[in-house]
Amino acid sequence: MPVRGRFITLEGGEGAGKSTQIRLLAEALRERGIEVLTTREPGGSPGAEAIRDLLVNGEPGRWQPLTEAMLVNAARHEHLTRTVLPSLSAGTWVVCDRFADSTLAYQGYGLGVHRDALVALHRLAVAETMPDLTLILDIDPEAGIARTASRRGGEDRYERMGTEFHRRLRQGFLDIAAGEPDRCAVIDAAQPVETVQAAILAEVGRRLGGVP
Numbered sequence: 001m002p003v004r005g006r007f008i009t010l011e012g013g014e015g016a017g018k019s020t021q022i023r024l025l026a027e028a029l030r031e032r033g034i035e036v037l038t039t040r041e042p043g044g045s046p047g048a049e050a051i052r053d054l055l056v057n058g059e060p061g062r063w064q065p066l067t068e069a070m071l072v073n074a075a076r077h078e079h080l081t082r083t084v085l086p087s088l089s090a091g092t093w094v095v096c097d098r099f100a101d102s103t104l105a106y107q108g109y110g111l112g113v114h115r116d117a118l119v120a121l122h123r124l125a126v127a128e129t130m131p132d133l134t135l136i137l138d139i140d141p142e143a144g145i146a147r148t149a150s151r152r153g154g155e156d157r158y159e160r161m162g163t164e165f166h167r168r169l170r171q172g173f174l175d176i177a178a179g180e181p182d183r184c185a186v187i188d189a190a191q192p193v194e195t196v197q198a199a200i201l202a203e204v205g206r207r208l209g210g211v212p
């Protein structure tokens with residue numbers, strides 16, 4: 001039986017640079033001989049990608065907040081059972097763009113879904129699986145949104161939710177990190193790409209055994 005792979009998630013607001021950092025982290029791990037799968041939420045399996053379309057496109061108010069929380073958890077259950085868990089069982093490391101912390105931040109802090117409802121949905125969709133390490137890329141929301149404005153066409157439903165919404169979810173991520181310091185590391189994402197990358201590699205090396 002291969003050893004279970006490690007599960008690393010990157011979290012943060014819009015325009016924090018997660019995609020670039022995920023690519024760089026995966027490259028660095030592969031150079032060290034580690035098998036890596038990169039994936040994303042919402043999405044990462046065919047059904048979950050179909051649900052993603054419902055979430056990231058259209059008018060900001062198209063869903064009731066609780067409906068939205070159910071949709072992200074439905075997508076997560078598909079992704080977890082069909083993509084993430086089989087890979088981890090095969091010994092592959094999984095580096096995932098967003099996971100459950102995004103739901104607490106966006107649907108909880110951002111949209112006001114009650115924490116008890118989110119906990120109940122999380123139990124149904126995820127059960128026990130949590131990341132071994134979560135890297136929270138922290139950036140001022142206005143700076144982050146300005147970064148995304150130049151590169152995006154479509155998929156901008158959350159970016160249009162307003163500055164106060166984005167401030168609340170930033171605070172959400174910081175609260176999550178403060179509450180679970182063993183799992184979470186906050187990285188200042190306003191720094192240059194190489195500096196952020198070095199900080200991420202340092203956290204991975206320090207917190208997860210076996211990374212030279």
Ligand code: TMP
Nearest residue numbers: 041042056072098099102103106107158
């Ligand atoms: P992305 O822009 O990082 O690819 O993520 C897609 C959007 O989905 C992002 O704006 C945040 C949102 N989202 C939630 O609102 N709740 C969640 O649980 C997840 C995973 C993402």
